[in-house]
Amino acid sequence: MIYISSHNIISSLGFSSEENLSKIRKGISGIQLSENKKISPEPVFVSLVSYDEPEKRFSKISENSKKYTKYEKFLILSINDALKNSKVDIQSDETVFIFSTTKGNIDLLEKDNKNSFDTERLKLWKSSEIVADFFGKKNNIRTISNACISGTMAVITAQRLIEAGKYKNAVVAGADILSEFTLSGFQAFKAVSEGACKPFDIKRTGMTPGEGAATIILTSEKSLSDNSGIIIAGGANSNDANHISGPSRTGEELAFSIKKAMSESNLSSDDIDFISGHGTATPYNDETESKALELAGLQSVPLSGTKGYIGHTFGATGIIETVIAAEAIKNSEVYKTAGFExxxxxxxxxxxxxxxxxxxxxALKTASGFGGCNAVLVLKKENFSQNTVSFDKKHFEIIKKVKISNNQVTVNDTIDYKYTDSDKNQFSAFAKAVYKNYKIKYPKFYKMDNLSKLGFLGAEILLNNTNILSNYKSEEISVILSNESSSLDTDAKYQKTIDDRKNYFPGPSVFVYTLANIMIGEICIKNKIKGENTVFISEYFDKDFIFDYADILLNKRKSKLCITGRVDYNYPKGNYIAELYLLESSK
Amino acid sequence: MEDLTLKLKEQIIEALNLEDMEPDEIETNEPLFNEGLGLDSIDALELIVLLEKNYGIKIENPKDGQKIFYSLKTMAEYIKEHQIN
Structure with a gap:
């Protein structure tokens, strides 16, 4: 069983879970109209954490305030608060830290910030290391960046790793800060609400961007738990395989995740008492989510959303809403959905x-994000319909291996294609040559950014001349990738479109690629793959970890085929490597 | 008008990364979305940026785009009517 040991929420409503909850119970929203020109040329409704307060709080726990960025301070304050109420030994090798974020220290790309911190901190693995190091933690650090399901996926991953016996405890922490980068992108998408957002409401016009952090500490040791008797019972993840930014029109893929998470938790739709919804308040997300919930038989279950209180906090939101689900169980309560009429x-x-x-x-927690990803988590009282978990260490077979790097393609370690044209260091020319060599016909390829092109080509060659996908249902096929630089190559290109206020034209088709998991979305759309999909960020390709995670999926989660490995388009050097494996569950 | 249509075709090819496509392959009267060029919702948002950047025309409600971006012809007509300079 995986118990909750402690948690924290930092948002515009306060710096602890209790502060946030007491305001949510009273229906108080933290969303305000901001006229801060640093984040947006036009006034906009957002949910901000006041800058002075974190500084003040940070100076109480550290003398080195200047050494940390705003994003890192958010995470440190959140973890620090959660640790106050937990006896989990964080230094132990039996404790894993899992971070979730969409954009991390993205504000360091802005012109004014460029010299204040080393740009290596733009790398999500680096900021995770810095935050973990504050607590003396040097090893067993993981980072997930999977658009708006990052937080929910981080909790699910923690649950799976503990269940599989890899760790006993997990400190799961997520954050994102509100920057001009993210805000301008969603404005270019015409996805930002005119007033405070109105989840599921007939008059909703979009989301309210927010910032925040959250931490949840999980443990398999009951003695280290918070004695609430609440457990993380199950989780599932799926892909729409429909569009890189727009959600599924039917909601069946999210519904599929809901059903899978319920069945893993040994529950049926009649057993679910509460839904901590995603409810971004964009016209399409809420529509799809409602269809999925009805398809899963949850039409009468009370649903509350938090985004009318604290906006969409991206990498933090899934953890915040998991905490809300846990508190609903603990206190026997459900909350008003602010903005909904x-x-x-x-x-x-x-x-x-x-x-x-x-x-x-x-309680059930839903989440969806760019790249077509969905994630669902189930929490319950431990004595309620117990499920027995048995994890059999099992084996998979490597069906095929593809490597793309240094102007050549190898298949099963044999050179399959070599690019010999003169303009050697141009990835785009090489990528186009590979596309033509393998006779791929997919005009959308040209619209992709470098990272997606690389991942897409790798998957195409991996699946080339094989019929293997047709042996499985689309939900049984998963894509799990490791990556180093995230989407920074494209992030830097996007930043240029907003650097100059006189020439300020944020482009939606560039912005949509400023997430590493979009490459998975592209692979899923092309091949109609609808199973598990996650991007782990790490400095080095930890093949053992990625294969272990794939092993968990291939055995326990009814995934039967997995495309896995690493896809890296390095920032700022532009080196590239894709190393992909096709794993099939042993019969 | 013909000059504008040709320029617009070139701008669309560049803004939407329609690699390997020549301006004369875009039919002036054919629908740009779904059939025709097979553009999608992100392309529509990108066309909004294109109009603002190159012609100073702002479209606040993306739904208006459906009519304006129906074909190259409707787009060129809209620019003619609304262009500031």
Missing amino acids: EIGVSGKINVQKKYKSISVNT
Whole structure:
């Protein structure tokens, strides 16, 4: 069983879970109109953590305030607060740190910030290391960057690693800061709400961007738990295989994840008492989410959303809403969905308008994000419909290996294609030559950024001349990738479109690629793959870890085929390497 | 008008990365979305940026794009009517 040991939420509503919850219970929102020109040329409704307060709090725990960025301070304050109430030994090799973020220290790309910190801190693995090091933690650090499901996926990954016996405890921490980068991108997408966002409401016009951090500490030792008796019971992850920014029109892929997470938790739709929804308040997300919930038979279950209180906090949101789900169970309560008045989605759902005390034994958390990814987590009281977990260490077979680097392609370690043209260091010319050599016909290829092109080509060659996909259902195929520089190559290109206020034209088709998991979205769309999909960020390719994780999926989670390995387009050097493996579950 | 249509075709090819495509392959009267060039929702947002950047025309409501970006012809007509300079 995986218990909760402790948690924290930092948002515009406060610096602890309790501060946040007490305001949510009273229906107080932290969203405000900001006229800060540093984050947006036009006034915009956002949820901000006031800068002075974190500084003040940080100076109480460290004399080295100047050594850390705002993003790192958010995480340190959050973890520090959660650790106060936990006896988990974080130094132990039995404890893993899992970070979740979409953009980390992205504000360091801005012109004004360029000289204040080393740009290596733009690398998500680096900022994770710096934060972990604050607590003396040097090893067993993982980072997940998977768009808006990052936080939910980090909790699910922690649960899986503990369940599989790899670790006993996990400190799961996620954060994102609100920067001009993210805000301008969502504005270019016309996805930002005119006023405070209105989840699931008929008058909703978009999301409210926010910033924050959250931590949840998990443990398999009951003696280290918070005695609430609440466990993380199950989780699942899927891909729409529909569009890199727009969600599925039917909601079936999210519904599939919901059903899988419930069945893993030994629960049916009748057993679910509460839904901690995603509810971004964009017209499309809420529509799809409602359809998925109805498809999964959850139309009458009370649903609350937090984004009308604290906006969309990206890498933190999944952890925050997992904490909300846990608190709903612990305190037998469901919350008012701020901003919601009149239902405006076609799927039947039961959105809460008021705070209520009701008995809650089980709760479900949904999440969706760019790249077509969905994640679902189930929490419950440990004595409620127990499930027995048995993890059999099993084996998979490596069906094929493809490597793309240094102007050549190898298949199963034999050179399959070599590019000999004169303009040697141009990835784009090489990529086009590979595309033509393998006779790929997919015009969307030209719209992709370098990282997606590389991942896409790797997957195409891996699946070339094989019929293997047709042997499996689309939900049984997964894509798990390791990556070093995230989407920084494209991030830097996007930043140039907003650096100059006189020439300020943020481009949506560039912005959409400023997430590493978009490459998985492209692979899934092309091949109609709808199973598990996650990007782990790390400095070096930890093949053992990635294969271990794939092993967990291939055995326990009913995944049967897995495309895995690493895809790296290095920033700023532009070196590239894709090393992909096709793993099939042994029969 | 013909000059504008040709220029627009070149701008669209560049902004939407329609590699390997020549301006005369874009039919002036054919629908740009779904059939035709097979553009999608991100391309529509990118066309909004294109109009603002190159012609100083702002489209606040993306839904207006459906009519404006129906074909190259409708787009050119809209620019003619709304262009500031």
